[in-house]
Amino acid sequence: LAKTTQPISMDSYEGQEVNITCSHNNIATNDYITWYQQFPSQGPRFIIQGYKTKVTNEVASLFIPADRKSSTLSLPRVSLSDTAVYYCLVSGNTPLVFGKGTRLSVIA
Amino acid sequence: EAQVTQNPRYLITVTGKKLTVTCSQNMNHEYMSWYRQDPGLGLRQIYYSMNVEATDKGDVPEGYKVSRKEKRNFPLILESPSPNQTSLYFCASSLNTGLAGGNTQYFGPGTRLTVL
Numbered sequence: 001l002a003k004t005t006q007p008i009s010m011d012s013y014e015g016q017e018v019n020i021t022c023s024h025n026n027i028a029t030n031d032y033i034t035w036y037q038q039f040p041s042q043g044p045r046f047i048i049q050g051y052k053t054k055v056t057n058e059v060a061s062l063f064i065p066a067d068r069k070s071s072t073l074s075l076p077r078v079s080l081s082d083t084a085v086y087y088c089l090v091s092g093n094t095p096l097v098f099g100k101g102t103r104l105s106v107i108a
Numbered sequence: 109e110a111q112v113t114q115n116p117r118y119l120i121t122v123t124g125k126k127l128t129v130t131c132s133q134n135m136n137h138e139y140m141s142w143y144r145q146d147p148g149l150g151l152r153q154i155y156y157s158m159n160v161e162a163t164d165k166g167d168v169p170e171g172y173k174v175s176r177k178e179k180r181n182f183p184l185i186l187e188s189p190s191p192n193q194t195s196l197y198f199c200a201s202s203l204n205t206g207l208a209g210g211n212t213q214y215f216g217p218g219t220r221l222t223v224l
Contacts, residue, residue: 034212043112043198043215044151087151091211097167098143100150 004088009103018075020102022088025069033064033071036087038101044087048073078106110135112216114199120222121189129184129219131199138204140182142174144195157182189223196220
């Protein structure tokens with residue numbers, strides 16, 4: 001399983017763009033990168049998944065450079081309701097393993 | 109509505125009293141998993157199941173049992189609960205783990221267990 005490293009916590013003001021970077025140096029060829037969001041006392045929720053370059057949906061964008069050794073989750077114009085823990089996972093044909101994630105605090 | 113359900117949502121019990129937390133999904137998913145979440149430790153996998161009658165240990169299986177007799181159900185059994193099993197438990201399922209996007213996991217609402 002590819003190991004991931006992401007910051008433990010981040011702070012941001014409302015309305016700003018937030019970028020959370022995840023390192024996964026030993027990502028395998030068939031691995032995908034997936035990000036989840038978790039609010040207190042709730043189960044994690046899928047945000048976005050990608051393999052290479054850029055993926056965008058209604059919630060976020062995911063940027064993956066050509067070497068795929070890192071990825072960046074971009075949240076545009078965050079609001080207080082985006083305060084949560086964000087997990088970066090890398091997996092191909094093996095079960096997903098969650099680390100400790102990045103705790104994002106959005107400040108008014 | 110596609111969902112993962114868990115019961116009970118809250119449970120307070122005493123040391124040594126056997127309990128079962130049920131998990132059910134209505135999405136015909138092959139893969140199911142149990143996690144526990146403790147402050148400062150993140151989500152840790154207890155057991156997972158790739159399909160019916162196929163279960164395997166995760167990172168913290170000690171003190172837990174599971175079974176997968178039907179595709180939709182994956183109960184978590186604590187034969188003799190102890191206070192260190194006080195935690196927030198999540199069940200999750202995914203279509204499978206072998207296809208792109210297939211390993212997106214859908215989580216249940218959680219079960220908060222307190223063992224006195």
